[in-house]
Amino acid sequence: MNTQPLVTLVPWTMIAQFLNLMIQLFxxxxxxxxxxxxxxxKRRQLTDQAIREAREAKxxxxxxxxxYESGIAKAREEAARIMQDAQREAQGRADDLVHEAQAKxxxxxxxxxxxxxxxxxxxxxxxKNEIGGLAMDIAGKVVEKEIDEADxxxxxxxxxxxxxxxx
Amino acid sequence: MEFDISGAxxxxxxxxxxxxxxxILITETLVVSWIVMLIITGLCIFLTRNLKVEKISKxxxxxxxxxxxxxxxxxxxxxxxxxxxxxxxVSTIFATSIVSNLISLIPIFRSPxxxxxxxxxxxxxxxxxxxxxxxxxxxxxxxxxxxxEPIPVMTPFNILSELATPVSMACRHFxxxxxxxxxxxxxxxxxxxxxxxxxxxxxxxxxxxLSHIPILSVGLxxxxxxxxxxxxxAMQAFIFTMLTIMYIANAAEG
Numbered sequence: 001m002n003t004q005p006l007v008t009l010v011p012w013t014m015i016a017q018f019l020n021l022m023i024q025l026f027x028x029x030x031x032x033x034x035x036x037x038x039x040x041x042k043r044r045q046l047t048d049q050a051i052r053e054a055r056e057a058k059x060x061x062x063x064x065x066x067x068y069e070s071g072i073a074k075a076r077e078e079a080a081r082i083m084q085d086a087q088r089e090a091q092g093r094a095d096d097l098v099h100e101a102q103a104k105x106x107x108x109x110x111x112x113x114x115x116x117x118x119x120x121x122x123x124x125x126x127x128k129n130e131i132g133g134l135a136m137d138i139a140g141k142v143v144e145k146e147i148d149e150a151d152x153x154x155x156x157x158x159x160x161x162x163x164x165x166x167x
Numbered sequence: 168m169e170f171d172i173s174g175a176x177x178x179x180x181x182x183x184x185x186x187x188x189x190x191i192l193i194t195e196t197l198v199v200s201w202i203v204m205l206i207i208t209g210l211c212i213f214l215t216r217n218l219k220v221e222k223i224s225k226x227x228x229x230x231x232x233x234x235x236x237x238x239x240x241x242x243x244x245x246x247x248x249x250x251x252x253x254x255x256x257v258s259t260i261f262a263t264s265i266v267s268n269l270i271s272l273i274p275i276f277r278s279p280x281x282x283x284x285x286x287x288x289x290x291x292x293x294x295x296x297x298x299x300x301x302x303x304x305x306x307x308x309x310x311x312x313x314x315x316e317p318i319p320v321m322t323p324f325n326i327l328s329e330l331a332t333p334v335s336m337a338c339r340h341f342x343x344x345x346x347x348x349x350x351x352x353x354x355x356x357x358x359x360x361x362x363x364x365x366x367x368x369x370x371x372x373x374x375x376x377l378s379h380i381p382i383l384s385v386g387l388x389x390x391x392x393x394x395x396x397x398x399x400x401a402m403q404a405f406i407f408t409m410l411t412i413m414y415i416a417n418a419a420e421g
Contacts, residue, residue, distance in 0.1 A: 004174040004194060004282075006345070011188040013196060013284035018292060020200050024207060025259040031211035033255050036234040039218040039227075046220055 170356040172349055175282050196282040203266045245416040261408040268344055268400030281348055286340045290333035293411050300418035336410055343403045347395040354391060358383040
């Protein structure tokens with residue numbers, strides 16, 4: 001079999017090798033670079049998307065957080081207000097009760113005093129009447145001998161009458 | 168014992184009658200080149216089957232690693248993404264070169280890169296790209312003017328140095344691969360002679376028979392092949408690729 005010289009330049013071989021290189025370039029582009037770069041790009045997009053979504057989720061969560069925090073703060077304020085109101089109301093009611101009780105106690109005291117005064121007056125009156133009767137009795141006993149039977153009778157009747165009127 | 172190293176075998180000769188180009192020769196170089204192309208393309212298809220975005224296979228990891236390595240090599244050496252469309256070309260040169268260099272490890276194949284025509288066509292292509300980039304960067308006039316710098320007297324030398332670029336690229340690559348072939352051939356021949364002489368000391372028919380078996384060829388060439396085939400093959404592919412990137416990047420800077 002023929003061989004070509006060890007060091008030689010064959011024009012057609014050069015052209016063929018050039019074409020081979022171009023074909024190889026096309027094949028490598030088509031079968032290695034295009035699919036791999038596509039997949040790398042796809043992965044990059046996926047990663048970007050994941051990052052973007054995470055950022056969005058975080059923003060949303062932050063928004064919700066501030067919303068909740070403001071809500072909680074508002075609720076706390078409301079609770080404090082209600083508590084204050086309730087305290088004030090309770091205080092008011094307690095004051096009212098105390099006042100009422102004081103008023104009632106004052107009323108009872110006044111009534112009792114009035115009763116006592118009336119009883120005293122009544123007792124004094126009774127005592128006065130009793131003393132009047134006794135005076136009459138004693139006076140009758142003293143003057144018994146000096147008056148006659150008729151006077152005596154009239155006096156007794158008067159006395160009885162007086163006693164009857166007094167009682 | 169005869170020892171000679173010849174060029175690539177010619178399988179067929181197609182006469183064309185065109186004066187300068189001559190006959191088309193279907194040589195070992197071309198046939199093995201096609202095999203190399205099949206290997207590279209097959210490898211690409213194999214590596215990029217079933218590409219997935221998540222939970223990638225080892226094959227896909229290798230494919231992505233190759234693409235990223237090529238991308239990084241070009242970007243790091245040109246300093247930016249300006250030459251991204253050069254990445255597949257550079258990778259093609261590297262892949263073709265390294266597979267061509269290493270295919271000679273299979274004894275029935277002769278490296279296509281052991282034929283100067285192969286490297287010459289690559290180098291001329293690179294030279295055309297360099298020139299195109301220079302003209303694009305500085306305009307045709309600027310390109311022409313570049314030869315007269317720093318002083319007009321330098322013009323012939325500048326032209327010479329410009330032409331030396333593809334010549335040196337082609338010859339460097341070719342020479343290294345050829346030297347590997349030559350040295351390997353010499354070593355095999357020498358070891359065959361040595362074992363013939365050694366075993367020929369055995370008297371009688373046994374010695375005659377054994378002296379034809381190059382027993383000493385086992386072992387030593389394999390060790391030397393690590394340097395002359397593996398290292399040189401990979402190194403030259405890398406050098407050719409690096410030079411391609413550097414020259415084109417420099418050309419585009421103007």
